[in-house]
Amino acid sequence: MTDPRLYCDSSxxxxxxxxxxxxxxxxxxxxxxxxxxxxxxxxxxxDGEWEAEIGAADRKGAVxxxxxxxxxxxxxxxxxxxxxxxxxxxxxxxVEKAAELGVRRIRPVLTQRTIADKVRIDRLGALxxxxxxxxxxxxxxxxxxxxxxAAILDGWPADRVLIYCDEAGEALPxxxxxxxxxxxxxxxxIGPEGGFTPEERARIRSLPSAxxxxxxxxxxxxDTAAAAALSLWQSQCGDWAGGAQPRE
Ligand code: SAH
Numbered sequence: 001m002t003d004p005r006l007y008c009d010s011s012x013x014x015x016x017x018x019x020x021x022x023x024x025x026x027x028x029x030x031x032x033x034x035x036x037x038x039x040x041x042x043x044x045x046x047d048g049e050w051e052a053e054i055g056a057a058d059r060k061g062a063v064x065x066x067x068x069x070x071x072x073x074x075x076x077x078x079x080x081x082x083x084x085x086x087x088x089x090x091x092x093x094x095v096e097k098a099a100e101l102g103v104r105r106i107r108p109v110l111t112q113r114t115i116a117d118k119v120r121i122d123r124l125g126a127l128x129x130x131x132x133x134x135x136x137x138x139x140x141x142x143x144x145x146x147x148x149x150a151a152i153l154d155g156w157p158a159d160r161v162l163i164y165c166d167e168a169g170e171a172l173p174x175x176x177x178x179x180x181x182x183x184x185x186x187x188x189x190i191g192p193e194g195g196f197t198p199e200e201r202a203r204i205r206s207l208p209s210a211x212x213x214x215x216x217x218x219x220x221x222x223d224t225a226a227a228a229a230l231s232l233w234q235s236q237c238g239d240w241a242g243g244a245q246p247r248e
Contacts, residue, residue: 099131113194
């Protein structure tokens with residue numbers, strides 16, 4: 001069984017003493033049933049991943065002593081996911097898959113047909129952190145507050161391509177579109193269950209940075225579309241292209 005892997009935002013270096021908060025101590029001692037002398041992996045985007053040993057510990061608090069560095073931090077590609085929040089379970093799925101599929105920023109977008117108006121950023125952050133620990137990335141995806149589509153489009157930077165997943169067709173297959181316009185500063189936009197309105201479609205397509213793409217002849221649920229589009233981008237433009245990294 002591999003050692004538990006915990007995100008730690010305090011700086012990690014040999015012999016550093018790390019005090020875990022109540023939640024992490026509870027998780028480590030009560031859920032993962034680890035005890036004094038057991039090993040844990042601590043990581044963050046600045047310091048990489050380090051081995052640590054559990055010292056004094058109970059479910060209210062645990063002290064870890066940092067030992068050797070295990071891995072140097074690696075970043076994820078400069079890829080944002082913009083998605084219209086859908087039903088809770090599916091939104092949770094989208095956030096978790098975005099973390100695993102190496103998204104750097106997760107941006108909930110409020111469109112005319114978005115059903116969820118309240119987006120619990122703290123809850124999505126906790127989900128993304130857990131997924132980052134499991135998927136062995138070093139940084140946490142940044143979760144933005146929900147913003148209206150029009151405001152996002154008004155301020156859209158010219159140097160970031162907006163890959164617009166348009167279920168209404170008249171768009172190149174995503175693989176072809178990406179080949180014609182290789183990108184390394186990208187964003188993928190996924191709409192709500194109800195899709196985009198004609199006005200929204202026109203507004204998005206009027207953006208010079210917009211790249212409308214098709215995800216095939218079938219209508220995918222928003223969570224399926226997000227996972228599919230992210231996978232395609234990583235495979236063609238992102239960090240899947242380098243093949244599997246050697247794992248120790
Ligand atoms: N209710 C709409 C579908 C919305 S699906 C309708 O029936 O037309 C939710 C989102 O997933 C869409 O807004 C789009 O961003 C994406 N999506 C789903 N299927 C797609 C496809 N075949 N091609 C491109 N994007 C798709």
